[in-house]
Amino acid sequence: xxxxxxxxxxxxxxxxxxxxxxxxxxxxxxxxxxxxxxxxxxxxxxxxxxxxxxxxxxxxxxxxxxxxxxxxxxxxxxxxxxxxxxxxxxxxxxxxxxxxxxxxxxxxxxxxxxx
Amino acid sequence: xxxxxxxxxxxxxxxxxxxxxxxxxxxxxxxxxxxxxxxxxxxxxxxxxxxxxxxxxxxxxxxxxxxxxxxxxxxxxxxxxxxxxxxxxxxxxxxxxxxxxxxxxxxxxxxx
Numbered sequence: 001x002x003x004x005x006x007x008x009x010x011x012x013x014x015x016x017x018x019x020x021x022x023x024x025x026x027x028x029x030x031x032x033x034x035x036x037x038x039x040x041x042x043x044x045x046x047x048x049x050x051x052x053x054x055x056x057x058x059x060x061x062x063x064x065x066x067x068x069x070x071x072x073x074x075x076x077x078x079x080x081x082x083x084x085x086x087x088x089x090x091x092x093x094x095x096x097x098x099x100x101x102x103x104x105x106x107x108x109x110x111x112x113x114x115x
Numbered sequence: 116x117x118x119x120x121x122x123x124x125x126x127x128x129x130x131x132x133x134x135x136x137x138x139x140x141x142x143x144x145x146x147x148x149x150x151x152x153x154x155x156x157x158x159x160x161x162x163x164x165x166x167x168x169x170x171x172x173x174x175x176x177x178x179x180x181x182x183x184x185x186x187x188x189x190x191x192x193x194x195x196x197x198x199x200x201x202x203x204x205x206x207x208x209x210x211x212x213x214x215x216x217x218x219x220x221x222x223x224x225x226x227x
Contacts, residue, residue: 042217
């Protein structure tokens, strides 16, 4: 049973470039959540998606960040024109249905470094 | 807003030692509380949880009790093993089921 798969594990970008992070949820899971962990902070909720729908993006920065979960393929978190403050670990989680227990299944995270 | 503060790491113990990782929280209501664990090379996974005051969550020899009076949810284990080496995250959920608020994580290393 494959868990939540994230790639790349590590990504280095220069300021102004674009970063794309991918997340394949666990088999049978149709709900995806993205969290971000800035240096010296805890993980913070960014966005909740179902297939082809954004359910809650209240934690997403207003500019440069976008997320999608297409009908086919992985969920993608896209950061345009990256800045140094975007350097963080980005975690994806999934659940088989809207979680009512608080249990989310997380990937290992993608670590973005902006030079 | 909600917040979680947990013990600064790293924590290094010898096998069979007693473990405590402190966690305190700030919330406006009555949150559910969680401990997640991230083993090397893996994603975070739920270790245990408690949904109301005085509840005790337990799993794999780990325990934590929801203390409303001290707003705490300390993680304990009586005898740690090398295989317990991991990063431990305390978290709370208040309101939306998928919006967890996490602490910074505590790295535990257990030496043989």
